[in-house]
Amino acid sequence: MSLERKRQVLYTVLSPVIQGDTLWQVMCHWQTHYADKAQFEWNAFLSDCQRMADIGQQRTTVYRQLIALMLDNKAVLYDDPWPEMQAYQQRQSEHDAMQSTPVVAPPEDWGPVLTEVLAELFAQLRSDTIAVVRRYAIDMAGRHGLPSSLTYAFTQWLDQGKAMTLPNVPLTQLQQLFNYIYVALCECVGPIVADRMISQAVNVEYEQASTLNARRLLG
Amino acid sequence: MKFMISIGLLLVGSCVWADTEHAGERLLRLDLDMVWVAIAAILVFFMQAGFALLESGSSRAKNAVNVMMKNYMDVCVGTLVFWLVGYGLMFGVNTSGWFGMSHFAMHDGAGWDYLFLLFQTMFAATAITICSGAMAERTKYDAYLIAACVITAIIYPVFGSWAWGGIHGGSGWLADLGFIDFAGSTVVHSIGAWCALAGIIVLGPRTGRFSKLDGRPRTIPGHNLTVVALGGFILWLGWFGFNGGSTLAANADIGIVLLNTQLAAAAGAVGALLFSRLTGRPVLLTSTINGSIAGLVGITAGCAVMAPSFALVTGLIAGVISVYGALWLERRGLDDVVSAVPVHGFAGAWGTIAAGLFMKDDLWNGSQVLVQSVGVLAAFLWAFPVALLVFMAIDRTFGLRASTQHEQQGLDFTEHDEVGYPEFHQHATYHRETNV
Numbered sequence: 140m141s142l143e144r145k146r147q148v149l150y151t152v153l154s155p156v157i158q159g160d161t162l163w164q165v166m167c168h169w170q171t172h173y174a175d176k177a178q179f180e181w182n183a184f185l186s187d188c189q190r191m192a193d194i195g196q197q198r199t200t201v202y203r204q205l206i207a208l209m210l211d212n213k214a215v216l217y218d219d220p221w222p223e224m225q226a227y228q229q230r231q232s233e234h235d236a237m238q239s240t241p242v243v244a245p246p247e248d249w250g251p252v253l254t255e256v257l258a259e260l261f262a263q264l265r266s267d268t269i270a271v272v273r274r275y276a277i278d279m280a281g282r283h284g285l286p287s288s289l290t291y292a293f294t295q296w297l298d299q300g301k302a303m304t305l306p307n308v309p310l311t312q313l314q315q316l317f318n319y320i321y322v323a324l325c326e327c328v329g330p331i332v333a334d335r336m337i338s339q340a341v342n343v344e345y346e347q348a349s350t351l352n353a354r355r356l357l358g
Numbered sequence: 359m360k361f362m363i364s365i366g367l368l369l370v371g372s373c374v375w376a377d378t379e380h381a382g383e384r385l386l387r388l389d390l391d392m393v394w395v396a397i398a399a400i401l402v403f404f405m406q407a408g409f410a411l412l413e414s415g416s417s418r419a420k421n422a423v424n425v426m427m428k429n430y431m432d433v434c435v436g437t438l439v440f441w442l443v444g445y446g447l448m449f450g451v452n453t454s455g456w457f458g459m460s461h462f463a464m465h466d467g468a469g470w471d472y473l474f475l476l477f478q479t480m481f482a483a484t485a486i487t488i489c490s491g492a493m494a495e496r497t498k499y500d501a502y503l504i505a506a507c508v509i510t511a512i513i514y515p516v517f518g519s520w521a522w523g524g525i526h527g528g529s530g531w532l533a534d535l536g537f538i539d540f541a542g543s544t545v546v547h548s549i550g551a552w553c554a555l556a557g558i559i560v561l562g563p564r565t566g567r568f569s570k571l572d573g574r575p576r577t578i579p580g581h582n583l584t585v586v587a588l589g590g591f592i593l594w595l596g597w598f599g600f601n602g603g604s605t606l607a608a609n610a611d612i613g614i615v616l617l618n619t620q621l622a623a624a625a626g627a628v629g630a631l632l633f634s635r636l637t638g639r640p641v642l643l644t645s646t647i648n649g650s651i652a653g654l655v656g657i658t659a660g661c662a663v664m665a666p667s668f669a670l671v672t673g674l675i676a677g678v679i680s681v682y683g684a685l686w687l688e689r690r691g692l693d694d695v696v697s698a699v700p701v702h703g704f705a706g707a708w709g710t711i712a713a714g715l716f717m718k719d720d721l722w723n724g725s726q727v728l729v730q731s732v733g734v735l736a737a738f739l740w741a742f743p744v745a746l747l748v749f750m751a752i753d754r755t756f757g758l759r760a761s762t763q764h765e766q767q768g769l770d771f772t773e774h775d776e777v778g779y780p781e782f783h784q785h786a787t788y789h790r791e792t793n794v
Contacts, residue, residue, distance in 0.1 A: 318763045319762075321766045322566075322766075326566055326569070326570045329578070330418075330564065330578055331578060331579070337766075341786050345786075354786055355789045356789075357767060357786065357788050358788065358789065
């Protein structure tokens with residue numbers, strides 16, 4: 140089943156139960172942490188949402204509906220809510236930025252630089268290594284409170300190759316994400332190879348002489 | 359009559375001359391002893407350079423300065439803390455048998471007292487520097503220095519007082535049992551190694567050292583094996599002062615001590631080579647050098663009491679232990695960057711027992727071996743748990759382990775804001791703002 144259809148299923152089931160930003164928050168949570176996981180992880184996802192009274196009270200019903208729709212290929216589903224989710228992400232990014240970076244100057248968008256560096260880096264990796272790196276980085280980002288817009292952009296880039304646009308995410312948080320990727324690489328290919336790969340990827344982008352210095356991603 | 363008076367005067371004169379000559383000889387003897395121990399102290403101090411080179415070369419280039427700094431500061435804080443507290447606990451008047459209680463921050467004494475303090479300060483610095491190598495590449499600098507202070511102030515001197523204490527009165531309980539550790543296989547090297555073992559357990563391995571999938575170890579090669587080899591040579595040289603100076607006298611005993619030291623070091627390297635060959639492993643420079651250092655550690659306890667052939671056997675077995683011990687630690691997921699625990703701990707324990715086994719004119723003395731084993735066990739049971747508590751307390755309060763971001767950038771940059779090889783740094787691991 141495609142990622143879009145899974146998203147439609149979830150949206151169709153959750154729409155009558157929760158609305159507004161709460162709905163988008165839950166959708167984005169699923170997108171970031173569960174979109175690429177197996178079906179049986181739905182239960183864990185609903186456990187995460189347990190604190191929301193509306194879902195908590197109807198958890199069993201919601202779960203049954205999700206499974207039923209997943210199995211029914213002919214079911215009529217709502218349209219893919221992806222644009223609305225992006226709009227929510229954008230609002231959240233702005234909100235996060237206002238809370239975490241009280242600076243007057245307009246923030247720099249490190250998204251394109253990060254995209255290029257990661258493209259260079261991931262091009263050297265096997266698909267199974269990418270999967271491990273992805274899982275670890277997203278997991279750590281979630282645990283350490285990195286903004287969901289960042290992890291979301293990262294997964295979007297991995298899944299669909301969409302360039303990351305992160306105008307409001309501070310550099311320190313990108314450095315943190317980059318470090319999680321480094322740690323995962325160390326675990327997969329060893330620290331010596333990880334150092335070489337990271338260095339090579341950063342240097343390639345650095346030599347492109349773009350306006351932002353890719354080496355700053357190193358911290 | 360004149361003849362009788364002349365004879366009398368001659369006899370009195372020759373007696374006075376003989377007394378003067380005897381006193382002069384004693385003075386000359388003392389001067390020679392002092393010069394020899396002073397030279398030995400300088401040689402032991404030079405060992406710090408050996409440790410620094412060996413440990414730094416065994417680390418990645420991005421951590422080379424940090425390792426050097428830790429070795430440098432080991433000597434500095436070690437000297438101050440040992441003068442202030444350690445010496446008094448170790449060599450002060452020891453009536454209980456458990457620790458000394460005088461000569462803290464010594465500031466009045468004879469020339470010999472000062473020299474002895476200096477010589478022992480170098481030993482204390484050696485004990486703590488063993489930790490720095492094992493814990494390299496992932497330890498916070500300040501946290502490490504705090505641990506180094508505690509080891510020099512308490513862990514090392516308290517055990518030292520059991521085996522060597524009572525220079526200024528009383529004696530240690532292990533010494534009373536007849537424990538032999540001539541220059542410190544256990545007192546210096548094993549104590550340092552057990553502290554290092556505690557440190558690496560609390561720290562955990564370097565990121566990526568062991569595969570998360572199957573636990574298999576990954577080699578993280580040092581950045582400069584030439585420097586490692588030079589460090590090994592310097593340590594070997596310094597060991598002549600370490601063991602030879604422990605005679606505390608410039609006498610004929612130095613001969614056997616130095617020969618045994620040389621034989622054990624050479625045999626240690628051969629032992630490491632043979633073990634590697636016989637088990638189908640590559641003969642590494644690092645394990646060969648570690649083999650010779652293990653031989654040196656092993657012979658340190660018994661270099662004054664063994665015949666040369668047994669010194670050779672002691673060194674050979676110590677060399678094997680150093681290679682096997684490193685593999686044994688690896689299999690348990692323990693990351694000891696320079697194999698300090700097998701080289702100083704395991705080989706030190708073996709050497710201490712060997713001193714009982716191979717005592718000249720008293721070979722295979724079971725009761726002596728038992729006493730030696732008690733000493734080895736006491737060292738472990740004292741140093742390891744106390745060091746474990748110290749490292750855990752530091753970890754809880756200040757944090758012992760550097761963050762993964764610092765590990766990524768390298769501790770040279772994050773801890774000291776300078777790098778060892780600015781022109782030749784192969785990998786970009788950090789970014790520094792410049793005004794150019």
